[in-house]
Amino acid sequence: MSDTTAPAFDFQDREPFWQNEWKRRSTFAVPDVPPADRPKYYVLEMFPYPSGQLHVGHVRNYTLGDVVARYKRARGFAVMHPMGWDAFGLPAENAARERNVHPGKWTMDNIATMRGTLQRLGFSLDWDREIATCLPEYYGKQQKLFTDMLAAGLVERRDSLVNWDPVDETVLANEQVVDGRGWRSGALIEKKKLSQWFLKITKFAQPLLDDLKTLDRWPERVRTMQERWIGRSEGARVRFALHQPPAGYDEDLDSVEVFTTRPDTLFGLSFVGISAEHPLARKVAETNPQAAAFIEECRRLGTSEEVIEAAEKRGFDTGLRVANPLDPEKTAPVWIANFVLMDYGTGAVFGCPCGDQRDLDFARKYDLPVPQVLLPAGQDAETFVLGKKAVSGDATLFNSGFLDGLDPATARKKVIERLEGLGAGKGVVNWRLRDWGISRQRYWGCPIPVIHCDACGPVPVPDELLPVILPEDVTFDRPGNPLDHHPTWKHVDCPHCGKPAVRETDTFDTFVDSSWYFARFTSPHAETPTVPAAANGWLPVDQYIGGIEHAILHLLYARFFTRAMHETGHLDVDEPFAGLFTQGMVTHESYRDDSGWLYPEDVERQGDQVVRRETGTPVQVGRSEKMSKSKRNTVSPVDIIERFGADTARWFVLSDSPPERDMEWTASGVAAAARFGQRLHRLVSAVAARDAADSVHGTAGDDLRRVTHRAIAAVGDALEAFTPNVAVARLHELTSALADAERVEGAGIAAARREAAQVLCLLVAPMMPHLAEDMMAVLEPGSALVVERPWPEAEEKWLAVQSVTIGVQILGKLRGTIEVPPNAPKEDVLAAAKNEPNVARLLEGKRLVKEIHVPNRIVNFVVAG
RNA sequence: GCGAGCUUGGCGGAAUGGUAGACGCACGAGACUUAAAAUCUCGAGUCCGCAAGGACGUGCGGGUUCGAGUCCCGCAGCUCGCACCA
Numbered sequence: 001m002s003d004t005t006a007p008a009f010d011f012q013d014r015e016p017f018w019q020n021e022w023k024r025r026s027t028f029a030v031p032d033v034p035p036a037d038r039p040k041y042y043v044l045e046m047f048p049y050p051s052g053q054l055h056v057g058h059v060r061n062y063t064l065g066d067v068v069a070r071y072k073r074a075r076g077f078a079v080m081h082p083m084g085w086d087a088f089g090l091p092a093e094n095a096a097r098e099r100n101v102h103p104g105k106w107t108m109d110n111i112a113t114m115r116g117t118l119q120r121l122g123f124s125l126d127w128d129r130e131i132a133t134c135l136p137e138y139y140g141k142q143q144k145l146f147t148d149m150l151a152a153g154l155v156e157r158r159d160s161l162v163n164w165d166p167v168d169e170t171v172l173a174n175e176q177v178v179d180g181r182g183w184r185s186g187a188l189i190e191k192k193k194l195s196q197w198f199l200k201i202t203k204f205a206q207p208l209l210d211d212l213k214t215l216d217r218w219p220e221r222v223r224t225m226q227e228r229w230i231g232r233s234e235g236a237r238v239r240f241a242l243h244q245p246p247a248g249y250d251e252d253l254d255s256v257e258v259f260t261t262r263p264d265t266l267f268g269l270s271f272v273g274i275s276a277e278h279p280l281a282r283k284v285a286e287t288n289p290q291a292a293a294f295i296e297e298c299r300r301l302g303t304s305e306e307v308i309e310a311a312e313k314r315g316f317d318t319g320l321r322v323a324n325p326l327d328p329e330k331t332a333p334v335w336i337a338n339f340v341l342m343d344y345g346t347g348a349v350f351g352c353p354c355g356d357q358r359d360l361d362f363a364r365k366y367d368l369p370v371p372q373v374l375l376p377a378g379q380d381a382e383t384f385v386l387g388k389k390a391v392s393g394d395a396t397l398f399n400s401g402f403l404d405g406l407d408p409a410t411a412r413k414k415v416i417e418r419l420e421g422l423g424a425g426k427g428v429v430n431w432r433l434r435d436w437g438i439s440r441q442r443y444w445g446c447p448i449p450v451i452h453c454d455a456c457g458p459v460p461v462p463d464e465l466l467p468v469i470l471p472e473d474v475t476f477d478r479p480g481n482p483l484d485h486h487p488t489w490k491h492v493d494c495p496h497c498g499k500p501a502v503r504e505t506d507t508f509d510t511f512v513d514s515s516w517y518f519a520r521f522t523s524p525h526a527e528t529p530t531v532p533a534a535a536n537g538w539l540p541v542d543q544y545i546g547g548i549e550h551a552i553l554h555l556l557y558a559r560f561f562t563r564a565m566h567e568t569g570h571l572d573v574d575e576p577f578a579g580l581f582t583q584g585m586v587t588h589e590s591y592r593d594d595s596g597w598l599y600p601e602d603v604e605r606q607g608d609q610v611v612r613r614e615t616g617t618p619v620q621v622g623r624s625e626k627m628s629k630s631k632r633n634t635v636s637p638v639d640i641i642e643r644f645g646a647d648t649a650r651w652f653v654l655s656d657s658p659p660e661r662d663m664e665w666t667a668s669g670v671a672a673a674a675r676f677g678q679r680l681h682r683l684v685s686a687v688a689a690r691d692a693a694d695s696v697h698g699t700a701g702d703d704l705r706r707v708t709h710r711a712i713a714a715v716g717d718a719l720e721a722f723t724p725n726v727a728v729a730r731l732h733e734l735t736s737a738l739a740d741a742e743r744v745e746g747a748g749i750a751a752a753r754r755e756a757a758q759v760l761c762l763l764v765a766p767m768m769p770h771l772a773e774d775m776m777a778v779l780e781p782g783s784a785l786v787v788e789r790p791w792p793e794a795e796e797k798w799l800a801v802q803s804v805t806i807g808v809q810i811l812g813k814l815r816g817t818i819e820v821p822p823n824a825p826k827e828d829v830l831a832a833a834k835n836e837p838n839v840a841r842l843l844e845g846k847r848l849v850k851e852i853h854v855p856n857r858i859v860n861f862v863v864a865g
Numbered sequence: 866g867c868g869a870g871c872u873u874g875g876c877g878g879a880a881u882g883g884u885a886g887a888c889g890c891a892c893g894a895g896a897c898u899u900a901a902a903a904u905c906u907c908g909a910g911u912c913c914g915c916a917a918g919g920a921c922g923u924g925c926g927g928g929u930u931c932g933a934g935u936c937c938c939g940c941a942g943c944u945c946g947c948a949c950c951a
Contacts, residue, residue, distance in 0.1 A: 221869045225946060228868075233950075260951060273951085313949075339949040349951040357866095358949065432950060551946080656877045656889065662944095664877070668890055676889090679904090726879070729888035736888095739905090807884035812932040814884055838918075852931050858883045862931050 698748020
């Protein structure tokens with residue numbers, strides 16, 4: 001760019017300048033305990049994994065948070081707005097294996113790079129609170145939380161079948177298995193028996209469910225997803241004794257326990273279905289090769305997507321029979337069924353075809369009896385025949401002995417009473433939620449602070465020996481856990497008896513790290529995990545912002561952890577996040593030609609066509625979709641900042657789309673944002689140069705003052721409503737009004753222009769903070785920084801309008817508009833409306849039935865004839 | 866299958882039950898310029914009309930209302946989540 005077209009705002013120079021000013025003044029620092037003189041506001045964005053580069057999704061996320069933080073700050077809140085790094089995890093180990101770089105170095109280098117980008121974006125963060133979960137100052141405190149939870153009975157060690165990811169060579173939580181595959185590796189998951197640590201999240205199942213109702217500033221769908229994930233269902237456990245059990249079927253194997261939500265239909269028993277992994281199924285397989293083959297087949301197909309897709313119900317008759325506990329004369333067969341899950345309920349179901357579609361399909365397929373026990377409302381017991389559809393909706397019990405004539409809800413209670421009396425079952429609440437297995441056979445994570453002693457068993461590492469530091473000298477030359485291979489690290493003396501013992505070499509699931517960081521931010525340097533006065537003062541987070549992908553796992557774990565920390569005395573709140581906002585993705589068009597996918601910077605628009613920059617050859621444009629490396633439809637924030645500046649990037653991501661929706665990244669949108677910033681700076685600079693600072697108000701400025709004060713109100717409303725796109729639109733309007741006012745002359749216009757310019761500085765500041773400071777410095781040299789000024793107040797006087805334009809409708813159709821003074825008397829407005837030429841013309845010869853007048857809004861004439 | 870959400874110009878989107886399409890992008894015309902860029906001004910839902918004006922118009926079909934993008938009922942399409950949950 002030549003000198004003659006030099007930009008009004010030189011972001012290369014000025015943005016770092018203002019960032020330095022804020023830093024020099026510690027503008028964004030807040031004390032550990034919130035100050036008493038102001039209300040507190042805690043804004044938090046989900047902290048990033050240090051993958052190497054910030055991506056535009058981060059820019060959107062953190063810009064949204066920064067707008068909230070800066071706005072609330074200007075509104076007089078003490079704003080906590082911290083940033084940190086979710087720094088443990090697999091990619092660092094993969095980098096170590098692939099590139100021979102230590103995970104710690106790789107991670108810290110990435111953090112340095114990404115921190116630089118965040119700082120270059122000018123976010124109002126308290127950098128003194130920065131934490132990285134991979135540093136002992138953080139994970140050591142996490143170890144303390146763990147040993148406290150262990151002491152409080154919130155942790156358990158269990159042998160359990162775990163989801164084993166054969167590629168990553170680690171255990172995964174149920175939540176991390178997606179369609180039978182590892183969420184990260186995509187490998188088919190195997191079942192393996194290991195001794196594992198579990199956090200007893202199920203202990204809090206009821207409060208975690210109940211308190212969802214209190215989270216009224218969370219998106220409905222997130223609450224629904226959590227509710228379903230927790231999965232409370234009321235029913236009964238019923239024990240079916242084997243009818244004439246064969247020899248060897250004793251102790252636990254002489255009966256089958258099922259879970260059912262429909263004990264009322266027990267007289268409709270057709271079969272008992274057990275999982276292929278059920279102990280009884282294994283027992284049968286010992287002597288029955290066909291059963292063994294069927295089980296093997298189920299296991300092979302068990303979790304793959306195709307099976308769920310096809311959903312074919314298949315079974316194998318074991319030849320065993322069970323007696324109905326309510327009527328021991330009646331027996332039913334036991335089938336191994338591929339649709340019965342071992343890890344839900346008891347791994348066994350009782351089949352009642354009459355009341356359950358799946359059971360009906362199964363019974364029909366294998367020609368099992370279909371006892372009819374549910375009579376749909378309006379049907380006659382004599383004539384009712386069950387077709388292909390199981391009974392649903394209103395019904396009463398029949399053919400069910402003592403339950404005949406009852407509705408299902410009443411019958412359930414009666415059956416449970418009877419079963420409990422017989423000792424054959426009891427009413428229970430069953431949860432879908434499992435305890436949280438947190439052991440991972442990984443190096444780059446927080447060591448689990450336990451020592452295993454042959455004599456004493458697992459011994460928690462005592463406080464004075466914490467933190468257990470991750471050794472640095474490890475090798476990645478073979479699969480499995482490097483901690484396990486380390487020559488010396490794991491060999492220690494038992495803290496109890498002093499005999500040689502070994503350390504636990506498993507590390508925590510990284511979701512543990514992110515389950516309490518919001519609390520640590522309130523006292524990031526404390527010797528204890530939290531300082532209760534700080535944590536209780538700042539928590540809950542008032543506004544949490546992040547992607548929807550964490551709707552279940554992270555948010556549920558964090559809610560659990562907060563309760564567990566409450567129980568162990570580290571804080572006394574239960575819900576960590578009072579307000580949750582899930583922002584949409586950033587998308588981009590994709591481009592390809594014969595050579596493959598092309599990066600956005602390799603193509604350019606020529607008229608209606610998109611062509612390859614180097615060759616001018618046409619390029620196919622794909623729909624806008626989530627940015628991905630494979631489609632090369634990515635944009636680098638660093639690149640954007642270098643070319644257009646931080647404020648342009650910030651303004652653009654806020655401009656068009658409402659934040660909860662996906663937004664499309666476009667080059668023209670970025671250019672427009674850059675243009676607006678320059679235009680605004682030019683306008684304000686022109687005001688500073690032309691209009692004297694001591695100008696006085698006068699009537700020539702009234703119109704502009706009205707626009708200015710309405711903008712103050714509208715931008716405030718938009719930011720309160722979390723719709724920065726609307727705030728942006730209002731700011732465009734005020735800017736255009738100021739531009740129009742350049743042509744106005746007369747007493748007072750200068751003062752009005754100065755006021756508008758000043759207000760523009762204050763109102764754009766949450767979005768474009770550097771530009772705002774720079775404009776203010778030009779407009780009012782030597783005065784307070786924008787960031788130290790309060791949000792402007794709209795004056796009522798200027799919100800009132802001089803005249804209002806009222807639409808005049810006839811039968812609800814707009815026929816004209818009239819200008820009247822605000823709050824004009826009804827008679828005057830109606831008279832003016834009737835005088836409007838077009839309205840008068842259309843009213844002629846019509847009979848007026850009704851006149852509707854909504855003050856300052858609309859007039860509607862209802863006519864006939 | 867269950868659940869949540871979405872559907873408004875060429876595009877992103879705005880709109881406490883009250884003048885649909887604010888604001889921006891793209892587009893067109895003009896000004897400035899030797900020219901281009903930048904900047905500025907103006908225009909624009911569709912159709913009919915020179916115009917005044919009119920008809921139609923927020924996925925589709927109904928309803929409530931003086932008045933519906935907005936509320937209610939039904940349907941379709943798309944997106945996301947869960948999914949053999951007993």
